[in-house]
Amino acid sequence: MVPLVSYVDGEYVGDHLGGPGTHDRENPADVAEVVSTARWADPAIAEHAVASARAASSSWQATPAPVRGDVLRRCADLLEQRTAAIAQDMAREQGKTVPEAAGEVGRSVAILRYFAAQTLAPDGSSYPSHQAGTRLFSRRIPVGVVSAITPWNFPLAIPVWKIAPALAYGNTVVWKPSEVVPLTSTALLAAFIDAGLPGGVLHMLLGGGAGLGPALYDVDAVTFTGSTSVGREVVLPAAVASGAQVQLELGGKNVAVVLADADLDLAVAQVARGAFLSAGQKCTATSLVLAQESIRAELAARLSAWAAAAVVGDPRASATEIGPLATAAQLERYESFLDPAAHGGTVIAGGRGPAGGHFARPAVICDADPHSRASRDEIFAPIAVLEPVADLSDALRRANETHFGLTASIFTSELAAAYRFIDEIETGIVKVNQESAGLEFHVPFGGIKDSGYGPAEQGLAAQEFYTRSKTVYLTHAG
Numbered sequence: 370m371v372p373l374v375s376y377v378d379g380e381y382v383g384d385h386l387g388g389p390g391t392h393d394r395e396n397p398a399d400v401a402e403v404v405s406t407a408r409w410a411d412p413a414i415a416e417h418a419v420a421s422a423r424a425a426s427s428s429w430q431a432t433p434a435p436v437r438g439d440v441l442r443r444c445a446d447l448l449e450q451r452t453a454a455i456a457q458d459m460a461r462e463q464g465k466t467v468p469e470a471a472g473e474v475g476r477s478v479a480i481l482r483y484f485a486a487q488t489l490a491p492d493g494s495s496y497p498s499h500q501a502g503t504r505l506f507s508r509r510i511p512v513g514v515v516s517a518i519t520p521w522n523f524p525l526a527i528p529v530w531k532i533a534p535a536l537a538y539g540n541t542v543v544w545k546p547s548e549v550v551p552l553t554s555t556a557l558l559a560a561f562i563d564a565g566l567p568g569g570v571l572h573m574l575l576g577g578g579a580g581l582g583p584a585l586y587d588v589d590a591v592t593f594t595g596s597t598s599v600g601r602e603v604v605l606p607a608a609v610a611s612g613a614q615v616q617l618e619l620g621g622k623n624v625a626v627v628l629a630d631a632d633l634d635l636a637v638a639q640v641a642r643g644a645f646l647s648a649g650q651k652c653t654a655t656s657l658v659l660a661q662e663s664i665r666a667e668l669a670a671r672l673s674a675w676a677a678a679a680v681v682g683d684p685r686a687s688a689t690e691i692g693p694l695a696t697a698a699q700l701e702r703y704e705s706f707l708d709p710a711a712h713g714g715t716v717i718a719g720g721r722g723p724a725g726g727h728f729a730r731p732a733v734i735c736d737a738d739p740h741s742r743a744s745r746d747e748i749f750a751p752i753a754v755l756e757p758v759a760d761l762s763d764a765l766r767r768a769n770e771t772h773f774g775l776t777a778s779i780f781t782s783e784l785a786a787a788y789r790f791i792d793e794i795e796t797g798i799v800k801v802n803q804e805s806a807g808l809e810f811h812v813p814f815g816g817i818k819d820s821g822y823g824p825a826e827q828g829l830a831a832q833e834f835y836t837r838s839k840t841v842y843l844t845h846a847g
Protein backbone atom coordinates (compact mmCIF):
# COMPACT_ATOMS: atom_id res chain seq x y z
CA MET A 370 0.00 0.00 0.00
CA VAL A 371 1.50 3.36 -1.01
CA PRO A 372 1.67 5.41 2.18
CA LEU A 373 -0.41 8.54 2.46
CA VAL A 374 1.81 11.52 3.14
CA SER A 375 1.65 15.10 4.33
CA TYR A 376 1.44 18.03 1.92
CA VAL A 377 3.70 21.00 2.54
CA ASP A 378 4.67 23.98 0.39
CA GLY A 379 2.75 22.69 -2.62
CA GLU A 380 4.28 19.20 -2.57
CA TYR A 381 3.46 15.80 -1.13
CA VAL A 382 6.18 15.13 1.42
CA GLY A 383 8.24 12.21 0.13
CA ASP A 384 10.77 10.05 1.90
CA HIS A 385 13.50 12.60 1.26
CA LEU A 386 12.12 14.72 4.09
CA GLY A 387 12.19 11.80 6.53
CA GLY A 388 9.63 11.38 9.31
CA PRO A 389 8.97 9.05 12.16
CA GLY A 390 7.71 6.14 10.06
CA THR A 391 4.44 4.69 8.86
CA HIS A 392 1.25 3.97 10.76
CA ASP A 393 -1.57 1.64 9.75
CA ARG A 394 -5.23 2.46 10.25
CA GLU A 395 -7.56 -0.48 10.85
CA ASN A 396 -11.15 -0.71 9.69
CA PRO A 397 -13.16 -0.24 12.93
CA ALA A 398 -15.81 -2.61 11.58
CA ASP A 399 -13.26 -5.33 10.74
CA VAL A 400 -10.07 -4.82 12.68
CA ALA A 401 -8.21 -7.41 10.62
CA GLU A 402 -8.38 -5.09 7.59
CA VAL A 403 -5.78 -2.34 7.19
CA VAL A 404 -7.57 0.55 5.51
CA SER A 405 -4.60 2.85 5.03
CA THR A 406 -0.97 3.35 5.81
CA ALA A 407 0.26 6.86 6.47
CA ARG A 408 3.75 8.29 6.76
CA TRP A 409 3.73 10.70 9.68
CA ALA A 410 5.35 14.09 9.51
CA ASP A 411 7.91 15.07 12.12
CA PRO A 412 8.09 18.42 13.95
CA ALA A 413 10.66 19.79 11.46
CA ILE A 414 8.17 19.26 8.62
CA ALA A 415 5.48 20.99 10.69
CA GLU A 416 7.79 23.97 11.24
CA HIS A 417 8.50 24.07 7.51
CA ALA A 418 4.74 24.12 6.84
CA VAL A 419 4.22 27.11 9.15
CA ALA A 420 7.12 28.99 7.54
CA SER A 421 5.80 28.25 4.07
CA ALA A 422 2.28 29.35 5.05
CA ARG A 423 3.81 32.60 6.32
CA ALA A 424 5.67 33.10 3.02
CA ALA A 425 2.52 32.50 0.95
CA SER A 426 0.37 34.78 3.08
CA SER A 427 0.81 38.10 1.25
CA SER A 428 0.10 36.75 -2.24
CA TRP A 429 -3.05 34.92 -1.04
CA GLN A 430 -4.19 38.07 0.78
CA ALA A 431 -3.64 40.02 -2.43
CA THR A 432 -5.69 37.55 -4.46
CA PRO A 433 -9.11 39.20 -4.98
CA ALA A 434 -11.62 37.72 -2.56
CA PRO A 435 -14.04 36.60 -5.34
CA VAL A 436 -11.16 34.73 -7.00
CA ARG A 437 -10.49 32.98 -3.69
CA GLY A 438 -14.20 32.17 -3.66
CA ASP A 439 -13.93 30.57 -7.10
CA VAL A 440 -11.40 28.06 -5.72
CA LEU A 441 -13.79 27.13 -2.93
CA ARG A 442 -16.65 26.74 -5.42
CA ARG A 443 -14.56 24.42 -7.62
CA CYS A 444 -13.53 22.42 -4.55
CA ALA A 445 -17.23 22.04 -3.65
CA ASP A 446 -18.02 20.78 -7.16
CA LEU A 447 -15.20 18.23 -6.99
CA LEU A 448 -16.24 16.93 -3.58
CA GLU A 449 -19.79 16.62 -4.86
CA GLN A 450 -18.64 14.60 -7.88
CA ARG A 451 -16.54 12.38 -5.58
CA THR A 452 -19.24 11.86 -2.94
CA ALA A 453 -19.67 8.11 -3.39
CA ALA A 454 -15.95 7.29 -3.18
CA ILE A 455 -15.33 9.61 -0.23
CA ALA A 456 -18.35 8.24 1.65
CA GLN A 457 -17.06 4.66 1.21
CA ASP A 458 -13.60 5.63 2.47
CA MET A 459 -15.03 7.56 5.40
CA ALA A 460 -17.20 4.60 6.38
CA ARG A 461 -14.19 2.26 6.17
CA GLU A 462 -11.84 4.35 8.25
CA GLN A 463 -14.17 6.18 10.67
CA GLY A 464 -17.10 3.78 10.95
CA LYS A 465 -20.11 5.99 10.26
CA THR A 466 -22.70 4.54 7.92
CA VAL A 467 -22.48 5.33 4.21
CA PRO A 468 -25.63 7.54 4.28
CA GLU A 469 -24.20 9.45 7.26
CA ALA A 470 -20.88 9.82 5.43
CA ALA A 471 -22.53 10.91 2.18
CA GLY A 472 -24.59 13.40 4.18
CA GLU A 473 -21.38 14.78 5.63
CA VAL A 474 -19.94 15.24 2.13
CA GLY A 475 -23.11 17.11 1.14
CA ARG A 476 -22.85 19.30 4.22
CA SER A 477 -19.20 20.08 3.40
CA VAL A 478 -20.14 21.01 -0.18
CA ALA A 479 -22.78 23.40 1.18
CA ILE A 480 -20.31 24.98 3.60
CA LEU A 481 -17.77 25.54 0.81
CA ARG A 482 -20.42 27.17 -1.40
CA TYR A 483 -21.62 29.31 1.52
CA PHE A 484 -18.12 30.69 2.19
CA ALA A 485 -17.48 31.09 -1.55
CA ALA A 486 -20.55 33.36 -1.60
CA GLN A 487 -19.23 35.27 1.41
CA THR A 488 -16.28 36.45 -0.69
CA LEU A 489 -18.79 38.72 -2.47
CA ALA A 490 -20.27 40.09 0.76
CA PRO A 491 -19.41 43.54 2.19
CA ASP A 492 -16.01 43.48 3.93
CA GLY A 493 -16.29 46.67 5.94
CA SER A 494 -18.33 49.68 6.99
CA SER A 495 -18.25 53.37 6.19
CA TYR A 496 -18.80 56.04 8.88
CA PRO A 497 -19.40 59.81 8.80
CA SER A 498 -16.32 61.68 10.04
CA HIS A 499 -16.30 64.76 12.29
CA GLN A 500 -13.49 66.11 10.09
CA ALA A 501 -14.23 67.86 6.82
CA GLY A 502 -12.84 66.16 3.71
CA THR A 503 -12.24 62.90 5.56
CA ARG A 504 -13.47 59.43 4.63
CA LEU A 505 -13.71 57.15 7.65
CA PHE A 506 -14.14 53.44 7.09
CA SER A 507 -13.23 50.06 8.49
CA ARG A 508 -12.26 46.91 6.61
CA ARG A 509 -12.02 43.27 7.65
CA ILE A 510 -8.54 41.97 6.86
CA PRO A 511 -7.15 38.43 7.16
CA VAL A 512 -5.46 37.48 10.43
CA GLY A 513 -2.55 35.82 8.53
CA VAL A 514 -1.59 32.18 9.22
CA VAL A 515 -4.13 29.84 10.84
CA SER A 516 -3.44 26.43 12.40
CA ALA A 517 -6.42 24.08 12.35
CA ILE A 518 -6.39 20.94 14.54
CA THR A 519 -9.35 18.67 13.87
CA PRO A 520 -10.83 15.43 15.27
CA TRP A 521 -12.01 12.19 13.70
CA ASN A 522 -15.75 12.30 14.35
CA PHE A 523 -16.63 14.62 11.44
CA PRO A 524 -13.46 14.10 9.39
CA LEU A 525 -14.64 16.20 6.44
CA ALA A 526 -17.19 18.72 7.74
CA ILE A 527 -15.17 20.02 10.70
CA PRO A 528 -12.01 20.62 8.62
CA VAL A 529 -14.14 22.27 5.94
CA TRP A 530 -15.91 24.61 8.35
CA LYS A 531 -12.50 25.79 9.54
CA ILE A 532 -10.48 25.76 6.29
CA ALA A 533 -13.18 27.23 4.00
CA PRO A 534 -13.71 30.48 5.96
CA ALA A 535 -9.99 30.77 6.72
CA LEU A 536 -9.18 30.65 2.99
CA ALA A 537 -12.17 32.73 1.88
CA TYR A 538 -11.15 35.56 4.20
CA GLY A 539 -7.56 35.47 2.87
CA ASN A 540 -5.60 33.39 5.38
CA THR A 541 -3.13 30.60 4.74
CA VAL A 542 -3.69 27.39 6.70
CA VAL A 543 -1.66 24.64 8.34
CA TRP A 544 -4.03 21.74 9.03
CA LYS A 545 -3.43 18.77 11.28
CA PRO A 546 -6.25 16.25 10.91
CA SER A 547 -6.74 13.40 13.35
CA GLU A 548 -4.40 10.46 12.78
CA VAL A 549 -7.51 8.22 12.67
CA VAL A 550 -8.79 9.59 9.33
CA PRO A 551 -5.93 10.03 6.83
CA LEU A 552 -7.97 8.79 3.84
CA THR A 553 -10.78 11.32 4.19
CA SER A 554 -8.30 14.09 5.00
CA THR A 555 -6.26 13.29 1.89
CA ALA A 556 -9.43 13.33 -0.22
CA LEU A 557 -10.28 16.83 1.00
CA LEU A 558 -6.76 18.05 0.36
CA ALA A 559 -6.85 16.57 -3.16
CA ALA A 560 -10.08 18.43 -3.92
CA PHE A 561 -8.48 21.74 -2.89
CA ILE A 562 -5.38 21.02 -5.01
CA ASP A 563 -7.47 19.96 -8.02
CA ALA A 564 -9.56 23.10 -7.59
CA GLY A 565 -6.43 25.16 -8.24
CA LEU A 566 -5.46 26.30 -4.74
CA PRO A 567 -1.92 27.69 -5.08
CA GLY A 568 0.92 25.83 -3.32
CA GLY A 569 1.81 27.19 0.10
CA VAL A 570 -1.75 28.29 0.91
CA LEU A 571 -2.92 25.04 2.55
CA HIS A 572 -0.65 22.48 4.22
CA MET A 573 -1.74 19.14 5.66
CA LEU A 574 0.29 17.35 8.32
CA LEU A 575 -0.38 13.67 8.95
CA GLY A 576 0.62 12.49 12.40
CA GLY A 577 -0.14 12.53 16.10
CA GLY A 578 -1.10 15.73 17.89
CA ALA A 579 1.30 15.36 20.80
CA GLY A 580 4.31 15.26 18.42
CA LEU A 581 3.23 17.91 15.90
CA GLY A 582 1.25 20.24 18.17
CA PRO A 583 4.13 22.31 19.55
CA ALA A 584 5.16 23.38 16.02
CA LEU A 585 1.66 24.71 15.29
CA TYR A 586 1.25 27.59 17.74
CA ASP A 587 3.63 30.19 16.32
CA VAL A 588 0.86 31.48 14.02
CA ASP A 589 -1.78 34.21 14.12
CA ALA A 590 -4.79 32.06 15.01
CA VAL A 591 -5.36 28.52 16.23
CA THR A 592 -8.71 26.76 15.78
CA PHE A 593 -9.18 23.42 17.54
CA THR A 594 -12.00 20.89 17.86
CA GLY A 595 -11.58 17.93 20.17
CA SER A 596 -11.46 16.93 23.80
CA THR A 597 -11.81 19.48 26.58
CA SER A 598 -8.59 18.25 28.18
CA VAL A 599 -6.35 18.71 25.11
CA GLY A 600 -8.08 21.96 24.16
CA ARG A 601 -7.97 23.61 27.57
CA GLU A 602 -4.78 22.16 28.99
CA VAL A 603 -2.50 21.95 25.94
CA VAL A 604 -3.69 24.06 23.00
CA LEU A 605 -5.06 27.10 24.86
CA PRO A 606 -2.01 27.90 27.03
CA ALA A 607 0.45 27.24 24.19
CA ALA A 608 -1.43 29.35 21.65
CA VAL A 609 -2.01 32.22 24.09
CA ALA A 610 1.67 32.19 25.04
CA SER A 611 2.60 32.63 21.38
CA GLY A 612 0.15 35.53 21.00
CA ALA A 613 -2.23 33.70 18.65
CA GLN A 614 -5.96 34.16 18.93
CA VAL A 615 -7.72 30.94 19.87
CA GLN A 616 -11.00 29.20 19.15
CA LEU A 617 -11.82 25.91 20.90
CA GLU A 618 -14.81 23.66 20.20
CA LEU A 619 -14.83 21.06 22.96
CA GLY A 620 -16.99 18.42 24.54
CA GLY A 621 -20.56 18.42 25.73
CA LYS A 622 -22.88 16.77 28.23
CA ASN A 623 -25.99 17.58 26.31
CA VAL A 624 -29.31 17.33 28.04
CA ALA A 625 -32.74 16.45 26.66
CA VAL A 626 -35.60 17.41 28.95
CA VAL A 627 -38.84 15.53 28.35
CA LEU A 628 -41.84 17.07 30.11
CA ALA A 629 -45.08 15.23 30.79
CA ASP A 630 -46.92 17.27 28.13
CA ALA A 631 -44.48 16.29 25.36
CA ASP A 632 -45.47 14.44 22.21
CA LEU A 633 -43.87 11.17 23.33
CA ASP A 634 -43.56 9.66 19.84
CA LEU A 635 -41.59 12.70 18.73
CA ALA A 636 -39.53 12.78 21.92
CA VAL A 637 -38.53 9.10 21.68
CA ALA A 638 -37.56 9.39 18.01
CA GLN A 639 -35.54 12.57 18.49
CA VAL A 640 -33.83 11.56 21.73
CA ALA A 641 -32.86 8.23 20.17
CA ARG A 642 -31.44 9.97 17.10
CA GLY A 643 -29.52 12.46 19.23
CA ALA A 644 -28.13 9.84 21.57
CA PHE A 645 -27.43 6.91 19.26
CA LEU A 646 -26.82 7.89 15.62
CA SER A 647 -23.20 8.11 14.51
CA ALA A 648 -22.72 5.79 17.51
CA GLY A 649 -23.10 8.79 19.82
CA GLN A 650 -19.80 10.24 18.63
CA LYS A 651 -20.91 13.84 18.27
CA CYS A 652 -20.03 16.66 20.59
CA THR A 653 -23.72 17.58 20.27
CA ALA A 654 -25.02 14.08 21.09
CA THR A 655 -27.77 13.73 23.70
CA SER A 656 -26.20 12.21 26.78
CA LEU A 657 -28.42 13.00 29.77
CA VAL A 658 -32.21 12.60 29.51
CA LEU A 659 -34.18 14.36 32.26
CA ALA A 660 -37.67 12.90 32.24
CA GLN A 661 -40.60 14.18 34.27
CA GLU A 662 -41.69 11.52 36.79
CA SER A 663 -45.08 10.67 35.26
CA ILE A 664 -43.65 9.70 31.85
CA ARG A 665 -40.26 8.40 32.99
CA ALA A 666 -41.09 4.67 32.90
CA GLU A 667 -42.76 4.86 29.50
CA LEU A 668 -39.93 6.93 28.00
CA ALA A 669 -37.34 4.49 29.35
CA ALA A 670 -39.21 1.49 27.97
CA ARG A 671 -39.64 3.06 24.54
CA LEU A 672 -36.04 4.22 24.29
CA SER A 673 -34.91 0.78 25.32
CA ALA A 674 -37.14 -0.80 22.63
CA TRP A 675 -35.64 1.57 20.03
CA ALA A 676 -32.13 0.60 21.19
CA ALA A 677 -32.88 -3.14 21.12
CA ALA A 678 -34.27 -2.94 17.58
CA ALA A 679 -31.42 -0.84 16.12
CA VAL A 680 -29.34 -2.56 13.45
CA VAL A 681 -25.69 -2.31 14.52
CA GLY A 682 -23.13 -3.57 12.05
CA ASP A 683 -21.04 -2.99 8.95
CA PRO A 684 -21.39 0.73 8.11
CA ARG A 685 -21.34 -0.14 4.41
CA ALA A 686 -24.31 -2.53 4.59
CA SER A 687 -27.54 -0.88 3.53
CA ALA A 688 -29.58 -2.10 6.53
CA THR A 689 -27.13 -0.75 9.12
CA GLU A 690 -28.30 2.15 11.27
CA ILE A 691 -25.33 2.36 13.63
CA GLY A 692 -21.74 1.56 12.69
CA PRO A 693 -18.86 0.75 15.02
CA LEU A 694 -17.11 3.11 17.38
CA ALA A 695 -14.07 4.66 15.76
CA THR A 696 -11.35 3.11 17.88
CA ALA A 697 -10.66 0.39 20.44
CA ALA A 698 -10.22 3.16 23.04
CA GLN A 699 -13.73 4.40 22.28
CA LEU A 700 -15.17 0.91 22.82
CA GLU A 701 -13.31 0.59 26.13
CA ARG A 702 -14.66 3.98 27.14
CA TYR A 703 -18.22 2.87 26.25
CA GLU A 704 -17.88 -0.29 28.33
CA SER A 705 -16.43 1.60 31.27
CA PHE A 706 -19.63 3.69 31.49
CA LEU A 707 -21.81 0.55 31.64
CA ASP A 708 -19.99 -0.62 34.77
CA PRO A 709 -22.40 -0.25 37.76
CA ALA A 710 -19.75 1.75 39.62
CA ALA A 711 -19.86 4.37 36.84
CA HIS A 712 -23.62 5.03 37.02
CA GLY A 713 -25.28 3.59 40.15
CA GLY A 714 -28.46 2.86 38.15
CA THR A 715 -29.79 0.05 35.96
CA VAL A 716 -28.69 -0.76 32.40
CA ILE A 717 -31.88 -1.64 30.52
CA ALA A 718 -30.35 -1.89 27.03
CA GLY A 719 -26.88 -2.02 25.53
CA GLY A 720 -23.65 -4.01 25.53
CA ARG A 721 -21.06 -5.06 22.99
CA GLY A 722 -22.22 -5.54 19.40
CA PRO A 723 -21.04 -8.09 16.80
CA ALA A 724 -17.51 -9.50 17.09
CA GLY A 725 -14.68 -8.46 14.79
CA GLY A 726 -15.06 -4.69 15.15
CA HIS A 727 -15.54 -1.97 17.75
CA PHE A 728 -19.30 -2.46 17.87
CA ALA A 729 -21.42 -1.14 20.72
CA ARG A 730 -25.18 -1.47 21.00
CA PRO A 731 -27.17 1.65 21.91
CA ALA A 732 -27.47 1.66 25.68
CA VAL A 733 -29.97 3.09 28.15
CA ILE A 734 -29.11 3.58 31.80
CA CYS A 735 -32.08 4.26 34.09
CA ASP A 736 -32.21 6.10 37.40
CA ALA A 737 -28.52 6.94 37.35
CA ASP A 738 -26.97 8.53 40.43
CA PRO A 739 -26.74 12.26 39.55
CA HIS A 740 -23.25 12.36 41.08
CA SER A 741 -21.95 9.41 39.05
CA ARG A 742 -19.42 9.59 36.21
CA ALA A 743 -22.09 8.61 33.67
CA SER A 744 -24.30 11.47 34.78
CA ARG A 745 -21.52 14.08 34.84
CA ASP A 746 -18.91 13.31 32.16
CA GLU A 747 -19.02 13.48 28.38
CA ILE A 748 -19.50 9.89 27.13
CA PHE A 749 -19.06 10.18 23.31
CA ALA A 750 -20.62 6.79 22.67
CA PRO A 751 -24.23 5.57 22.21
CA ILE A 752 -25.44 5.78 25.80
CA ALA A 753 -28.51 7.66 27.07
CA VAL A 754 -28.45 8.23 30.83
CA LEU A 755 -31.90 8.80 32.33
CA GLU A 756 -32.60 10.72 35.52
CA PRO A 757 -36.04 11.65 36.85
CA VAL A 758 -36.96 15.28 37.49
CA ALA A 759 -39.97 16.75 39.29
CA ASP A 760 -40.75 19.63 36.92
CA LEU A 761 -39.19 22.22 34.61
CA SER A 762 -37.52 24.11 37.48
CA ASP A 763 -35.91 20.90 38.69
CA ALA A 764 -34.82 20.05 35.12
CA LEU A 765 -33.22 23.48 34.65
CA ARG A 766 -31.44 23.24 37.99
CA ARG A 767 -30.08 19.80 37.11
CA ALA A 768 -29.17 20.68 33.51
CA ASN A 769 -27.29 23.82 34.54
CA GLU A 770 -25.23 21.89 37.10
CA THR A 771 -23.10 20.45 34.32
CA HIS A 772 -19.78 22.13 33.65
CA PHE A 773 -20.40 21.81 29.89
CA GLY A 774 -22.63 24.16 27.86
CA LEU A 775 -22.87 23.10 24.23
CA THR A 776 -26.43 22.10 23.26
CA ALA A 777 -29.68 21.21 25.00
CA SER A 778 -33.16 20.26 23.93
CA ILE A 779 -36.60 20.26 25.50
CA PHE A 780 -39.70 18.32 24.49
CA THR A 781 -42.93 20.05 25.46
CA SER A 782 -46.14 21.33 23.92
CA GLU A 783 -46.25 24.34 26.27
CA LEU A 784 -44.92 27.53 24.68
CA ALA A 785 -44.26 29.09 28.08
CA ALA A 786 -42.10 26.13 29.13
CA ALA A 787 -40.19 26.29 25.85
CA TYR A 788 -39.49 30.01 26.26
CA ARG A 789 -38.41 29.62 29.87
CA PHE A 790 -36.02 26.84 28.85
CA ILE A 791 -34.63 28.96 25.99
CA ASP A 792 -34.03 31.82 28.43
CA GLU A 793 -32.57 29.91 31.36
CA ILE A 794 -30.58 26.99 29.92
CA GLU A 795 -26.83 27.67 29.99
CA THR A 796 -25.76 26.45 26.54
CA GLY A 797 -24.64 27.94 23.23
CA ILE A 798 -27.39 26.11 21.30
CA VAL A 799 -30.91 25.26 22.42
CA LYS A 800 -33.50 23.25 20.55
CA VAL A 801 -37.22 22.78 21.14
CA ASN A 802 -38.83 19.49 20.06
CA GLN A 803 -35.65 18.55 18.14
CA GLU A 804 -32.67 16.33 18.87
CA SER A 805 -29.67 18.08 20.43
CA ALA A 806 -27.40 17.15 17.50
CA GLY A 807 -27.67 18.09 13.83
CA LEU A 808 -26.71 21.67 13.08
CA GLU A 809 -27.38 23.90 10.12
CA PHE A 810 -24.23 25.21 8.44
CA HIS A 811 -25.05 28.92 8.15
CA VAL A 812 -25.68 29.82 11.79
CA PRO A 813 -23.19 30.36 14.63
CA PHE A 814 -22.00 27.24 16.45
CA GLY A 815 -20.24 27.48 19.79
CA GLY A 816 -20.52 26.37 23.39
CA ILE A 817 -20.06 28.07 26.73
CA LYS A 818 -18.48 26.89 30.02
CA ASP A 819 -16.14 23.91 29.35
CA SER A 820 -17.60 23.38 25.86
CA GLY A 821 -15.79 26.17 24.12
CA TYR A 822 -13.54 29.18 24.13
CA GLY A 823 -13.30 32.18 21.84
CA PRO A 824 -15.58 33.25 18.98
CA ALA A 825 -18.20 30.87 17.63
CA GLU A 826 -17.68 29.00 14.34
CA GLN A 827 -19.72 28.86 11.13
CA GLY A 828 -22.04 31.27 9.40
CA LEU A 829 -21.27 34.95 9.68
CA ALA A 830 -19.64 34.30 13.08
CA ALA A 831 -16.63 32.89 11.25
CA GLN A 832 -15.69 36.33 9.97
CA GLU A 833 -14.98 37.50 13.51
CA PHE A 834 -12.36 34.81 14.07
CA TYR A 835 -10.69 34.69 10.65
CA THR A 836 -10.39 38.45 10.15
CA ARG A 837 -9.50 41.49 12.16
CA SER A 838 -10.64 45.05 11.73
CA LYS A 839 -8.55 47.86 10.21
CA THR A 840 -9.95 51.41 10.55
CA VAL A 841 -8.97 53.95 7.92
CA TYR A 842 -8.98 57.78 8.23
CA LEU A 843 -8.46 59.22 4.75
CA THR A 844 -8.24 63.00 4.32
CA HIS A 845 -7.99 64.43 0.85
CA ALA A 846 -4.84 66.53 0.52
CA GLY A 847 -5.03 69.76 -1.50
Ligand SMILES: NC(=O)C1=CN([C@@H]2O[C@H](COP(=O)(O)OP(=O)(O)OC[C@H]3O[C@@H](n4cnc5c(N)ncnc54)[C@H](OP(=O)(O)O)[C@@H]3O)[C@@H](O)[C@H]2O)C=CC1
Nearest residue numbers: 519520546547548577578579582595596599619620652749
Ligand atom coordinates in the same frame (compact mmCIF):
# COMPACT_ATOMS: atom_id res chain seq x y z
N1 LIG B 1 -16.02 18.38 20.47
C1 LIG B 1 -15.86 17.44 19.58
O1 LIG B 1 -16.36 17.55 18.49
C2 LIG B 1 -15.02 16.28 19.87
C3 LIG B 1 -14.80 15.84 21.15
N2 LIG B 1 -14.02 14.77 21.35
C4 LIG B 1 -13.82 14.29 22.74
O2 LIG B 1 -12.48 13.91 22.87
C5 LIG B 1 -12.38 12.53 23.26
C6 LIG B 1 -11.14 11.91 22.67
O3 LIG B 1 -11.13 12.06 21.24
P1 LIG B 1 -9.80 12.45 20.51
O4 LIG B 1 -9.95 12.49 19.08
O5 LIG B 1 -8.73 11.58 21.06
O6 LIG B 1 -9.66 13.97 21.00
P2 LIG B 1 -8.34 14.77 21.06
O7 LIG B 1 -8.62 16.05 21.72
O8 LIG B 1 -7.26 13.92 21.60
O9 LIG B 1 -8.00 15.01 19.51
C7 LIG B 1 -8.48 16.08 18.71
C8 LIG B 1 -7.35 16.57 17.82
O10 LIG B 1 -6.30 17.08 18.65
C9 LIG B 1 -5.09 16.41 18.35
N3 LIG B 1 -4.27 16.30 19.55
C10 LIG B 1 -4.22 15.28 20.45
N4 LIG B 1 -3.31 15.56 21.41
C11 LIG B 1 -2.77 16.76 21.10
C12 LIG B 1 -1.78 17.58 21.69
N5 LIG B 1 -1.14 17.22 22.81
N6 LIG B 1 -1.47 18.75 21.09
C13 LIG B 1 -2.11 19.14 19.96
N7 LIG B 1 -3.05 18.40 19.35
C14 LIG B 1 -3.39 17.24 19.93
C15 LIG B 1 -5.52 15.07 17.83
O11 LIG B 1 -4.50 14.46 17.09
P3 LIG B 1 -4.30 12.86 17.08
O12 LIG B 1 -5.53 12.24 17.61
O13 LIG B 1 -4.03 12.59 15.65
O14 LIG B 1 -3.14 12.61 17.96
C16 LIG B 1 -6.71 15.47 16.97
O15 LIG B 1 -6.26 15.99 15.75
C17 LIG B 1 -13.67 11.94 22.78
O16 LIG B 1 -13.98 10.77 23.43
C18 LIG B 1 -14.61 13.07 23.06
O17 LIG B 1 -14.90 13.08 24.43
C19 LIG B 1 -13.42 14.15 20.30
C20 LIG B 1 -13.62 14.53 19.02
C21 LIG B 1 -14.46 15.63 18.72
Ligand SMILES: O=C(O)CCC(=O)C(=O)O
Nearest residue numbers: 650651652653806807808
Ligand atom coordinates in the same frame (compact mmCIF):
# COMPACT_ATOMS: atom_id res chain seq x y z
O1 LIG C 1 -24.35 17.82 15.42
C1 LIG C 1 -23.75 18.28 14.45
O2 LIG C 1 -24.32 18.50 13.36
C2 LIG C 1 -22.31 18.70 14.57
C3 LIG C 1 -21.59 17.96 15.64
C4 LIG C 1 -20.20 18.41 15.82
O3 LIG C 1 -19.83 19.49 15.46
C5 LIG C 1 -19.23 17.54 16.48
O4 LIG C 1 -19.60 16.46 16.93
O5 LIG C 1 -18.05 17.91 16.55
